[in-house]
Amino acid sequence: MSNADTTSAPFDPAVLFKTAFLAVVAIFVLVPLLATLLGGFKSLGELRVNPFGLPTHWEWQNYADILFSARYWQLLRNSLIISTLTVTLTLITASMAAFTFAHVRFYGSSMLLSYLTLGLLFPAATAVLPLFIKVRDLGLLDTYLGVALPQVAFSLAMSVLLLRRFFKDIPYELLEAALVDGCSYIKFFRYVTLPLSRPILATVGTITFVNSWNAYLLPLVMLNTDALYPWPLGIMVYQGEYSSEWHLILAFITLTILPTIILFLLAQKHIVAGLTAGAVKG
Amino acid sequence: MARRIAIASPMGVAGETAPQVASRGPSWDGRFTVLILFLPPALLLFTLFVVLPIGEAAWYSGFNWNGFGRPTHWIGFDNYRFVLETRAFWLALRNNGLIVAVSLAIQLPLALTLALMLAEKFRGAVALRMLFFMPYILAEIATGLIFSFVYDGDYGLVASIWRTFGAEPPHLLASTDTAMLAVLIVIVWKYFGFHMMLFIAALQSLDKSLVEAARIDGATRSQALRHVVIPLLYPTIRLSVFFAIVGSLQLFDLVMPLTRGGPADSSNTMVSFLYNNGISRMRVGYGSAIGVILFVICVTFAFTYKRWFMRDE
Numbered sequence: 001m002s003n004a005d006t007t008s009a010p011f012d013p014a015v016l017f018k019t020a021f022l023a024v025v026a027i028f029v030l031v032p033l034l035a036t037l038l039g040g041f042k043s044l045g046e047l048r049v050n051p052f053g054l055p056t057h058w059e060w061q062n063y064a065d066i067l068f069s070a071r072y073w074q075l076l077r078n079s080l081i082i083s084t085l086t087v088t089l090t091l092i093t094a095s096m097a098a099f100t101f102a103h104v105r106f107y108g109s110s111m112l113l114s115y116l117t118l119g120l121l122f123p124a125a126t127a128v129l130p131l132f133i134k135v136r137d138l139g140l141l142d143t144y145l146g147v148a149l150p151q152v153a154f155s156l157a158m159s160v161l162l163l164r165r166f167f168k169d170i171p172y173e174l175l176e177a178a179l180v181d182g183c184s185y186i187k188f189f190r191y192v193t194l195p196l197s198r199p200i201l202a203t204v205g206t207i208t209f210v211n212s213w214n215a216y217l218l219p220l221v222m223l224n225t226d227a228l229y230p231w232p233l234g235i236m237v238y239q240g241e242y243s244s245e246w247h248l249i250l251a252f253i254t255l256t257i258l259p260t261i262i263l264f265l266l267a268q269k270h271i272v273a274g275l276t277a278g279a280v281k282g
Numbered sequence: 283m284a285r286r287i288a289i290a291s292p293m294g295v296a297g298e299t300a301p302q303v304a305s306r307g308p309s310w311d312g313r314f315t316v317l318i319l320f321l322p323p324a325l326l327l328f329t330l331f332v333v334l335p336i337g338e339a340a341w342y343s344g345f346n347w348n349g350f351g352r353p354t355h356w357i358g359f360d361n362y363r364f365v366l367e368t369r370a371f372w373l374a375l376r377n378n379g380l381i382v383a384v385s386l387a388i389q390l391p392l393a394l395t396l397a398l399m400l401a402e403k404f405r406g407a408v409a410l411r412m413l414f415f416m417p418y419i420l421a422e423i424a425t426g427l428i429f430s431f432v433y434d435g436d437y438g439l440v441a442s443i444w445r446t447f448g449a450e451p452p453h454l455l456a457s458t459d460t461a462m463l464a465v466l467i468v469i470v471w472k473y474f475g476f477h478m479m480l481f482i483a484a485l486q487s488l489d490k491s492l493v494e495a496a497r498i499d500g501a502t503r504s505q506a507l508r509h510v511v512i513p514l515l516y517p518t519i520r521l522s523v524f525f526a527i528v529g530s531l532q533l534f535d536l537v538m539p540l541t542r543g544g545p546a547d548s549s550n551t552m553v554s555f556l557y558n559n560g561i562s563r564m565r566v567g568y569g570s571a572i573g574v575i576l577f578v579i580c581v582t583f584a585f586t587y588k589r590w591f592m593r594d595e
Binding site: 018021022025026028029030031032033035036039044047048051052089092093094096097099100104105106112115116119121122123124125126127128129130131132133134149150152153154156157160179184185186189210213214216217221232235236239244246249250253256257260261264268271272275276 | 312313315316317319320321323324325327328330331332333334335336338339342349392395396399400410412413414415416417419420421422423424427428429431432434436437438439441442471475476479480483528531532534535538539552553556557560561566569570573574576577580581584585
């Protein structure tokens with residue numbers, strides 16, 4: 001099924017159709033992205049008459065102004081803190097729970113696991129008002145932790161499932177042998193399970209990171225102070241302030257999605273793996 | 283056996299008893315230590331920040347309450363009545379239906395077609411996969427802002443295409459007739475790559491000998507596709523449909539930078555309706571009622587779908 005096309009004649013209409021189709025979709029995807037990147041290099045006047053083409057005069061200043069502003073770095077810093085907190089707490093709590101579900105037999109194990117799995121079905125928006133009140137009552141409103149803790153809670157279901165499936169593949173005989181030799185469960189977890197599980201930990205970590213990095217609703221509800229805003233909130237504020245100065249807004253957008261794209265290029269293997277692993281499970 | 287662990291518990295509580303456990307070999311107290319140390323953090327966080335709030339939403343939805351102090355003004359099911367009497371809610375529900383329809387009728391077939399093309403090896407296939415997947419990685423907020431530029435009536439790409447034809451450019455996002463359509467296009471742009479990747483992964487793990495056997499038996503390429511490949515993809519298709527619908531019901535982040543649900547509520551989704559009415563005005567009871575309705579729709583759908591279509595998985 002795979003080599004049929006490469007050996008076919010150059011004017012095969014099927015190949016022609018396929019190429020044309022792929023080209024149209026590629027243009028559909030690329031044009032908005034390129035227009036955003038290039039728009040940041042134009043002046044507002046040029047943007048209006050020449051939104052598609054290359055800039056006639058490259059306005060590096062648009063990008064430079066943002067890169068040298070404290071505001072940009074503060075947004076990235078806030079996002080980085082919240083995402084790192086979320087990933088760290090998710091990996092710790094989820095891997096411990098997943099290990100227990102994978103290797104410790106106890107009464108109620110499967111019931112507790114299904115309880116946690118239900119989390120996959122719950123719409124976060126339902127919980128958001130009560131969450132606001134709970135986080136306020138805990139005194140965590142307007143703190144990084146007030147955003148991170150609910151994000152951890154909502155990422156647990158998927159994370160535990162992915163990790164547990166991987167942990168289960170570590171042979172039980174290995175654990176048994178270790179226990180006979182005087183190793184404890186906890187030591188086994190720390191010195192055998194975790195080191196063996198680096199790929200899946202990276203996958204779960206990357207996916208949690210991307211979700212947290214891009215999140216909007218929870219930070220919107222939990223944070224009131226501009227100085228604490230992660231970038232999705234900050235960029236909305238920025239857009240509000242510079243309402244029709246699109247050249248600056250486009251430069252700002254480009255610079256805020258750049259870290260996401262770099263992360264994606266570095267970790268695409270993990271992102272795609274996690275996506276499809278999660279998918280097979282349902 | 284399991285019960286014994288729970289009863290004979292106190293031995294393992296200390297947690298730093300590794301040497302003792304070591305001398306006894308695999309025993310129940312080692313297990314108990316793990317149980318009381320490893321499970322509670324996840325279960326507590328999940329219960330406190332996911333399960334309880336959903337229960338509380340049901341409770342708060344019975345009150346007329348602005349979120350300050352404690353809820354005292356019990357009004358029973360009135361909030362639900364108020365929600366269901368609001369025209370904007372039905373508009374939002376209709377919009378979610380439209381999103382589901384576009385996802386199923388346009389997005390998934392597009393994703394499947396592309397996956398069939400890109401699962402084969404040829405120069406540029408991997409690059410195209412990455413390109414098509416890229417929008418999915420971008421934040422919804424960034425995507426929304428990019429497209430509010432694309433649609434901008436003065437500076438946007440659409441406007442300039444209009445002007446080359448000598449016409450007065452439309453403000454797509456500012457008109458009740460076109461705002462939702464504009465949002466739907468962005469949804470396809472952003473999410474088709476995700477489904478394409480699901481299909482590609484499925485195609486790559488597919489047993490190719492079945493396809494080859496069909497070809498040897500004289501099936502044409504399209505026959506093999508229709509009668510062998512697509513049926514083998516059914517589990518993934520069902521899953522993709524599931525994700526598409528659940529995602530469509532909860533769409534929010536993308537709508538905010540584009541239209542905030544407007545103009546005149548014409549592009550609200552259930553969640554942006556919840557946000558605009560419940561959260562920004564802190565009408566906790568009213569907003570919770572919307573949340574509970576959303577919850578019931580999502581969970582009913584999920585269970586029904588799993589039961590009917592995904593029984594064997």
